[in-house]
Amino acid sequence: MRGPSGREHAGCVTSYGAAGSAPSAATGPPPRNTAVDGPPADALGVVLAESVLRAVEAAGGYAGGVYLQSGTPGLLRLAVLAGLPGSLFRPWWRMHVNRPFPVAEAHRSGQPVHLGDVEEAMRLFPQLVASLPFPFASLYTPVVGGRDRFGVLVVLRDPTPGVPVDTQDRGHMVHEARRLGVALAELAAHGTRIEWPGEPVSVQLPSRTGPPVRIGYFDWNLDTGTVTADQGLRDILGETTPLPWTVEALTARLMPEDTYALWALARQAAGSGGPAARRIRLKGPDGGLHLLEVTARPLDRDRSGNLLTGSLVDLGTGLVGSDATDRLPRAILAIDRLGRITYVNERTETLIGRPRGTLAGRSLWEALPWFAHPYHEEQLRGALLSDQPIHFLAHPGRGEWLSVSLYPGQDGVTLVLVPEGDPAEGPSGGLTGPDDDGLSSPEGRAAALYRPVALAIALSEAVTARQVSAVVTEELLPAFGGRQLAIYLLSERHLYLAWETGFPPGFLEPFDGVGLGAHVPGVETLTTGRPLFFESMDQLNAAYPGLPLDAHSGARAFLPLIASGRPVGSCILGFDKPRGFDAEERTVLTALAGLIAQALERAQRYDSESALARGLQDALLPHRLPVYEGVETVGRYLPGTQGMDVGGDWYDVIETIPGHLALVIGDVQGHGVAAAATMGQLRSAVRAFALGGLPPEDVVRGTNRLLIDLDPGQFASCCYVALDPRTGVVQAARAGHPQPLLRRADGRTEVVDLAGGVVLGVDDTATYPETRMRLEPGEVLALFTDGLVERPDTDIDEGIERLRRTFAATGAGPLTETADRLIREARQAPDRPDDIALLLAARWGPHGPAA
Numbered sequence: 001m002r003g004p005s006g007r008e009h010a011g012c013v014t015s016y017g018a019a020g021s022a023p024s025a026a027t028g029p030p031p032r033n034t035a036v037d038g039p040p041a042d043a044l045g046v047v048l049a050e051s052v053l054r055a056v057e058a059a060g061g062y063a064g065g066v067y068l069q070s071g072t073p074g075l076l077r078l079a080v081l082a083g084l085p086g087s088l089f090r091p092w093w094r095m096h097v098n099r100p101f102p103v104a105e106a107h108r109s110g111q112p113v114h115l116g117d118v119e120e121a122m123r124l125f126p127q128l129v130a131s132l133p134f135p136f137a138s139l140y141t142p143v144v145g146g147r148d149r150f151g152v153l154v155v156l157r158d159p160t161p162g163v164p165v166d167t168q169d170r171g172h173m174v175h176e177a178r179r180l181g182v183a184l185a186e187l188a189a190h191g192t193r194i195e196w197p198g199e200p201v202s203v204q205l206p207s208r209t210g211p212p213v214r215i216g217y218f219d220w221n222l223d224t225g226t227v228t229a230d231q232g233l234r235d236i237l238g239e240t241t242p243l244p245w246t247v248e249a250l251t252a253r254l255m256p257e258d259t260y261a262l263w264a265l266a267r268q269a270a271g272s273g274g275p276a277a278r279r280i281r282l283k284g285p286d287g288g289l290h291l292l293e294v295t296a297r298p299l300d301r302d303r304s305g306n307l308l309t310g311s312l313v314d315l316g317t318g319l320v321g322s323d324a325t326d327r328l329p330r331a332i333l334a335i336d337r338l339g340r341i342t343y344v345n346e347r348t349e350t351l352i353g354r355p356r357g358t359l360a361g362r363s364l365w366e367a368l369p370w371f372a373h374p375y376h377e378e379q380l381r382g383a384l385l386s387d388q389p390i391h392f393l394a395h396p397g398r399g400e401w402l403s404v405s406l407y408p409g410q411d412g413v414t415l416v417l418v419p420e421g422d423p424a425e426g427p428s429g430g431l432t433g434p435d436d437d438g439l440s441s442p443e444g445r446a447a448a449l450y451r452p453v454a455l456a457i458a459l460s461e462a463v464t465a466r467q468v469s470a471v472v473t474e475e476l477l478p479a480f481g482g483r484q485l486a487i488y489l490l491s492e493r494h495l496y497l498a499w500e501t502g503f504p505p506g507f508l509e510p511f512d513g514v515g516l517g518a519h520v521p522g523v524e525t526l527t528t529g530r531p532l533f534f535e536s537m538d539q540l541n542a543a544y545p546g547l548p549l550d551a552h553s554g555a556r557a558f559l560p561l562i563a564s565g566r567p568v569g570s571c572i573l574g575f576d577k578p579r580g581f582d583a584e585e586r587t588v589l590t591a592l593a594g595l596i597a598q599a600l601e602r603a604q605r606y607d608s609e610s611a612l613a614r615g616l617q618d619a620l621l622p623h624r625l626p627v628y629e630g631v632e633t634v635g636r637y638l639p640g641t642q643g644m645d646v647g648g649d650w651y652d653v654i655e656t657i658p659g660h661l662a663l664v665i666g667d668v669q670g671h672g673v674a675a676a677a678t679m680g681q682l683r684s685a686v687r688a689f690a691l692g693g694l695p696p697e698d699v700v701r702g703t704n705r706l707l708i709d710l711d712p713g714q715f716a717s718c719c720y721v722a723l724d725p726r727t728g729v730v731q732a733a734r735a736g737h738p739q740p741l742l743r744r745a746d747g748r749t750e751v752v753d754l755a756g757g758v759v760l761g762v763d764d765t766a767t768y769p770e771t772r773m774r775l776e777p778g779e780v781l782a783l784f785t786d787g788l789v790e791r792p793d794t795d796i797d798e799g800i801e802r803l804r805r806t807f808a809a810t811g812a813g814p815l816t817e818t819a820d821r822l823i824r825e826a827r828q829a830p831d832r833p834d835d836i837a838l839l840l841a842a843r844w845g846p847h848g849p850a851a
Contacts, residue, residue: 044184044192048080049203051153051180056082056205058172059139061157062410063205063337063384066143066180067095067103068151068196074098076107076151079196082203083156084384085339087365088377091131091474093200100127106140106152112173113140114165134385135159139169141177145185150194153177158387202338205411214314220247220294222266222308236290236314266294266308290314331417337384339364342412351417370396374481376404383408393420465489465603469499472596476573477501480589484550484574488522489600490567495523502574507550520547525558526570531590532558536578555579557589561597568597568604625653628661631725631843634819638787638836648679648716649785649837654690659726662690662699665783665839666718667737678714682707682760686720696720696733700760700768704735707761715761719754719783721841728775728843733768735760738786738800741807745778749808751800752781780815780842782807787834788823815842 048066056064063083070077076095086093097104102113102125115121115128115138122129137159143150153176184194216233220226227245234240241249251259294310325332325345331352334343340363344356352359352367364380365372371380376394383390383406390406405416469487477485484502488495488511497512514520516527521544525532534540534556537549555575561568571593581589625633635651648668656662664686668679685706689699700720707716717737723730732740734756743749757768775781782803789799803822810818819840 044187044194044196045080045201047180047183047187049082049201051176051183052080052082052203053205054179055153055155055173055176058176059155059157059169061139061155064153064155065200066151066153067107068194069149070094071193071195071197076103077196077198078200079151080203081200083205083337084202085337085363086200086202088339088381088384101125102128102138102140103152103154106142107149110142110144110149112142112170112177114170115139116164117159117161119161120164132381132385134382135388136385137165139165139173141173143177143181143184145181145188148185148188148194150181150184153180156385204336204338216312218250218310218312220250220266220308220310233312236312262292332414333359333367333417334412334414335364336412339380341367348417368396370394379404379406380413382406383413464606465498465600468596468599468603471599472571473499473501476592476596480573481575481579482573483576484572486522486572486574487561487569487596487600488571489569489604490526495526495569498569504550507548510548520544521556521558522570522572525560526562526567529560529562531560531586531593532556533581533586535580550574551576553577555581557581559589559593559596561593561600563594563597563601566601568600571596626655626661628655628725631661631723631841632815633663633842634815634840636819636823636836636838638823648714649787649835650679650683651783651837651839652683652686653839653841654687656690656722657693660722660724662696663721663723663781663783663839663841664690664718665737665785665837666716667785667787667837668716669714678707678710678716681710682716682718686718690720695770696722696731697768697770700733700735700757701766704760704766704768705764708764715759717759717785721781721783723775723841723843725843728777730773730775730781732771732773733757734771735766735768738784738789738796740784741782741800741804742775743780743782743807743810745776747808747811749804751804775841775843777843778812780818780840782822783839783841784822785835785837787836788838790834815840 048068052064052066056062061083063081065081065084066079067076068079069075074097076097078089078093078095081089095101095103097107102115102121105125106113113124115124117137118129118135121138137157139155139157141153143153153173155173188194214232214236216230216236218227218229218233225247227247227250228243229239229245237250239245239249251262291313292310293313294308325343326347328345329347331348331350332343332345333341333348336342340361341359344352344359346356348359349356354367359367370376373394376392379390379392382388387408389408392404394402394404396402401420403418403420405418407414407416469485472487473485476482482502485500486497486503486508487499489498493516494513495511495516497508500508511520511522514523516523521532521534521540532543534543537552537554537556540556541547541549551574553576555578557573557575559571559573561571573589625635633653635653637649637651648666650664650666650668652662652664654662654664664683666679666682666686668682682703685703686699689702694702700718703718716735718735719732719737719740720734721730721732721740732752732754734754736756736759739754740752741749742752752773754771755769757766784803786796789803790796791799806822806825807818810821819838823836823838
């Protein structure tokens with residue numbers, strides 16, 4: 001990945017102060033009078049950038065950003081990144097809200113996340129550490145405006161090992177997030193869509209090191225000896241006497257050795273016979289070094305004599321540092337936190353072959369293209385995210401080797417480059433050519449240390465075969481510079497294509513369903529158990545003449561997917577350019593293939609168990625509800641979206657004794673086959689007790705004792721309602737289940753207060769008192785499981801109240817439409833951790849719903 005080239009940086013903003021104006025695309029100072037002329041066109045970007053800068057400063061950070069919703073459900077995008085090169089952190093531009101990362105957790109839960117050091121991050125979010133294995137602290141605060149969740153505010157800073165983030169910094173983050181939420185809500189109220197569908201804007205942080213640059217000007221009449229100066233010069237010299245000065249007053253402020261130098265410079269300039277500039281360094285009264293430049297010119301046509309015009313610049317240590325590094329026998333350059341070159345010494349000019357004047361402001365990747373290697377970029381990420389120096393060996397090419405040292409600071413990174421001998425001549429040996437981009441280089445071997453960890457953690461969270469394939473695409477391909485990926489799964493002695501990316505459309509179709517006897521590399525790598533590596537397409541063609549090829553140039557790796565000795569399938573990695581695979585790289589890829597195979601085998605078991613559980617639940621849930629005169633019932637079931645998508649929720653309508661019926665709803669703890677099987681047992685038990693004509697209290701108590709005797713290691717909640725359709729009399733018992741809702745004929749909707757006991761399967765002596773009430777004609781009773789009202793970030797009472805309002809707003813329409821509307825929001829949610837059951841029962845008058 002390369003940074004933007006040239007002096008212009010797409011999507012890059014330089015800060016002019018937290019409250020300053022954003023610069024225009026043209027050169028020059030920032031636009032003026034923005035407060036008068038109205039807000040800038042990109043008001044959203046400016047608001048975000050200002051908020052991030054304030055948060056970074058308030059929390060003592062060195063970088064920060066803000067994620068916003070992208071317009072795609074469940075996807076956040078990085079909108080602003082301050083203090084870091086955007087291109088270097090491209091993998092973190094997108095964040096799904098269900099991923100195990102702190103940004104997603106803060107957005108999901110609505111609660112801040114504070115990680116004071118790498119140990120705390122590893123304990124709570126191991127995948128974050130696997131992807132960014134560097135010592136840094138990070139703070140994440142959700143940005144909310146009213147009921148709207150806009151995104152997450154992020155600040156990165158130096159770690160404090162063993163010391164948690166203090167209350168003051170937590171408060172700063174909350175304050176800035178609230179302030180941003182108010183600003184975004186105001187923009188939204190004026191028609192701005194608070195979404196970020198594109199790439200992030202990079203923002204430069206204000207410099208915190210060194211005093212501000214000061215400059216002053218003066219005129220010295222060499223004939224009269226008078227000196228006039230502006231306020232800038234007076235401030236530098238600390239002079240408060242009124243103007244004009246005498247030259248003696250001016251030189252009295254300087255060191256003796258500099259006084260003589262100033263007089264000598266004046267004489268040289270005056271005797272030059274024309275405009276001539278001279279420069280010297282002077283030590284000011286503050287002890288600091290200043291650059292003096294003087295130019296002599298005639299006074300005017302009517303007067304003879306000379307006027308010495310001068311400027312005095314407060315240098316701090318800048319020029320001294322420049323001279324010092326020019327004398328060092330090594331290349332030194334500095335970049336700011338966005339990766340732009342701010343300093344180059346003479347040795348760097350020689351090394352790069354370009355004058356320093358053409359490099360200032362350019363991106364590091366343009367000056368040193370070899371820094372785009374993934375391993376080199378990983379080292380730069382480490383320097384930018386931590387305060388520790390980093391040293392590594394780089395191979396720019398053409399037989400060159402460089403020892404690279406990165407020294408990070410608050411405002412950027414200093415790079416020191418020293419030529420080294422070829423490490424292949426040392427003990428390590430075995431390196432391939434200069435164009436090799438695999439693990440056979442020193443940088444590749446170091447990168448391999450954490451890539452298997454990152455892949456393993458990501459694979460451990462993948463549930464389905466599709467999720468496993470997506471993880472391989474996101475983690476494996478970028479790590480090795482691959483461009484194509486195909487995964488085949490074994491079924492009944494044939495390999496079927498399960499995932500592909502990067503290949504020409506339709507190219508792999510002839511290989512879908514190929515038998516194990518076929519002479520193709522994807523089959524033979526599995527049947528032999530040996531990976532096959534082809535460093536060029538010519539090698540592949542020579543080994544398998546006549547095999548269709550998708551490209552004339554490139555390399556291919558065919559990996560067997562074998563888990564615990566059992567064949568699972570095969571994996572194909574494709575590369576755009578020919579490349580070598582040494583023994584170490586082949587070992588790493590083979591090991592990663594084993595991780596992929598285990599994950600795919602686990603995913604296949606999940607798919608089988610899920611299909612079994614779904615079939616079991618479909619068989620146990622009623623396919624149609626019985627019809628009773630004067631009563632209408634409607635049921636709905638919605639599986640969850642996380643993990644095993646089949647749970648233990650159920651509903652039922654039972655005719656107990658002639659003319660009476662029972663409404664039942666329940667929820668077994670957990671998901672999967674075990675939960676579905678327990679649900680089936682409970683449904684059968686409730687039916688048996690109900691058909692025996694037992695009152696609700698005894699039905700629930702008997703079901704509780706049966707569940708304890710069965711001892712499935714699970715508990716369940718249940719609500720049992722006995723209804724006499726003719727009179728509307730209701731007798732109900734409840735075991736740890738949410739209270740039902742009742743909508744009156746006039747539209748008033750309320751929570752029904754039913755007495756109850758503990759959940760089923762816990763206490764064999766538990767009792768379940770009955771509640772008696774009446775269901776009048778035109779009234780509708782709603783029984784539901786907690787999946788309909790629970791949200792990870794809200795109290796269940798808020799969910800019940802939200803459901804109550806929706807229920808009241810449905811009016812007297814068809815009951816099926818009412819049921820669909822009640823679960824519509826849950827059906828559209830991308831993240832549904834629990835399954836949902838809903839049962840509606842309406843008692844109508846003698847003429848039906850219209851009565």
